[in-house]
Amino acid sequence: MNDLDLKLVPVLEALLQHGHAGRAAMALGMSQPGLSHALRKLRTHFGDPLFVRSRDGLQPTEAALRMAPAVNEVMYRIRTDLVPAPDFDPLTSDRCFTVATSDIGEMVLLPPLLRELRRQAPGISLRIVVPAEAEIGTALQSGRIDLLVGYFPKGLGQDVFQQRLFTHGFMCIARQNHPGIATSLDLRGFARLEHVTVRSAGRSQQLIDKQLEKLGVTRILRVETPYHSGLPQIVAQSDLVATVPEALATSFAPALQLRCFSPPFKLPRITIRQYWHRRQHSDPANRWFRSLVGRLF
Numbered sequence: 001m002n003d004l005d006l007k008l009v010p011v012l013e014a015l016l017q018h019g020h021a022g023r024a025a026m027a028l029g030m031s032q033p034g035l036s037h038a039l040r041k042l043r044t045h046f047g048d049p050l051f052v053r054s055r056d057g058l059q060p061t062e063a064a065l066r067m068a069p070a071v072n073e074v075m076y077r078i079r080t081d082l083v084p085a086p087d088f089d090p091l092t093s094d095r096c097f098t099v100a101t102s103d104i105g106e107m108v109l110l111p112p113l114l115r116e117l118r119r120q121a122p123g124i125s126l127r128i129v130v131p132a133e134a135e136i137g138t139a140l141q142s143g144r145i146d147l148l149v150g151y152f153p154k155g156l157g158q159d160v161f162q163q164r165l166f167t168h169g170f171m172c173i174a175r176q177n178h179p180g181i182a183t184s185l186d187l188r189g190f191a192r193l194e195h196v197t198v199r200s201a202g203r204s205q206q207l208i209d210k211q212l213e214k215l216g217v218t219r220i221l222r223v224e225t226p227y228h229s230g231l232p233q234i235v236a237q238s239d240l241v242a243t244v245p246e247a248l249a250t251s252f253a254p255a256l257q258l259r260c261f262s263p264p265f266k267l268p269r270i271t272i273r274q275y276w277h278r279r280q281h282s283d284p285a286n287r288w289f290r291s292l293v294g295r296l297f
Contacts, residue, residue, distance in 0.1 A: 004045055011038040012050070013075045016068050017142055020057035072142055076279045088284035090121035097289050098127045100136065101149040104228040105272075108247045109149060112296050120292070140277040146286055147293065148275040159278045163290070165297040167269045170208065171249040173232065173258045174241040181241075187217060187264045196223040196231060196240040208243055211267055232256050245270065272297075 014024035015035075025035040043050055046067075051058040060068070101109060106128050117124050131139050137156055139145040148156075155162070172190075174181055180193050197219070198205050212219065222240055225231065231242045232252035249260045274293055280286040 005041065008038055008042050008045075009071060009074060011035060012042055012064075012067070013071050015039070015051055015058060016060060016064065016071060017144055018057075019059070068142070072279075079279075088288055090124065090288055092123065093121060093285065094123040094125075095285055096125045096127055097146045097285075098129060098144065099147050099149060100129050100131055100139065100145045102130065102228070104245055104248050105149050107229065107251060109293075109297070113293065116292060116296060140275065141279065143277075143279065146276070146280065147290055149272065149293070150275075151270050151272055152275070153271075156275055160275050161278065161281060162273045162275045163294055165272045165274055165294065167271050168246050169269045170243055170263055170267045171246045171260050172241055172243050172263050173235050173249050173253065173260055175236050175239070176257050176259050178239060178241070178259065180239065181259070181261075185261060185264050187215065190264050191217050191219065193220065193241050194222045194239065195219045196225065196234050196238075196242050197221055198228055198231065198244075199224045199226060207268060207270075211265060215265055217265075232258060 010028060011024070011030075014027050015021070018024045018027060021035055021039075022032055025032045028035065030038075039051070046063060048063040049061055050064045051060055053059075099109070110126070110128070113126070117126075129145065131145070136145070136148060137160070140148060140156070140160060149165070172185070174193075180189070197208075223234060225234075228244065228248055231244060232248070233256070234240060235242050236256040236258060243263055249258070252258060253260050274290055276286060276290055
């Protein structure tokens with residue numbers, strides 16, 4: 001313990017968080033040679049390379065990964081219990097907030113959020129990420145994500161706070177003058193149509209599949225895509241139909257002249273929430289940002 005320079009612990013945290021020497025040095029306000037010198041000291045102390053170079057930057061070794069939870073906890077305690085929280089002024093701040101959401105969440109969130117940020121906090125920027133579901137908890141805990149917005153019905157653990165934002169249902173979309181759709185559509189007609197659907201980590205499409213399975217209905221799937229954002233264009237230029245969150249349908253229907261109609265079967269409404277980790281709960285900047293999102297949505 002006496003041989004460990006505690007000033008090196010933030011260096012280890014930054015390297016674990018950013019996975020890149022240049023970005024870690026920038027976050028710490030250090031020069032890159034200074035960070036390299038600190039990393040050499042860490043390697044000597046622990047007798048391990050800690051980070052190895054790869055195409056994507058610096059990859060942590062097994063030893064570094066084992067230390068990561070303790071490093072994050074130590075730094076969290078220092079920031080929470082020892083260092084007074086700085087005042088946060090959105091009007092003068094140049095902070096970048098990292099928000100994790102889906103592509104459809106991006107379409108719903110960004111336009112009103114950017115308008116409000118321009119008015120209240122012109123120097124603040126946003127970084128949108130789509131992490132794998134298995135990595136979300138770690139990303140929140142480490143601070144790589146400031147806020148998560150989406151549909152997670154099982155929750156994300158006792159150290160993650162949540163706030164309900166809004167609920168939405170589903171709509172079917174098709175091009176105008178679709179030859180297979182008259183004035184209305186029943187379940188039998190729905191099953192005869194050809195469909196495009198999303199296959200990704202999102203849970204909303206799973207609800208559609210489960211409900212159709214209960215009804216004994218099988219869709220004719222012609223296209224599967226990992227993204228919601230391309231569905232409206234596909235539908236507008238083909239005879240395929242899609243069942244999508246209503247926010248997506250209402251956003252694109254006027255511009256692409258799409259026809260919107262209710263699904264001919266019952267579907268539950270989806271609750272969208274924002275999530276943040278306990279380590280961010282008292283941070284003035286995070287508190288301001290999630291309050292803004294809460295008011296807008």
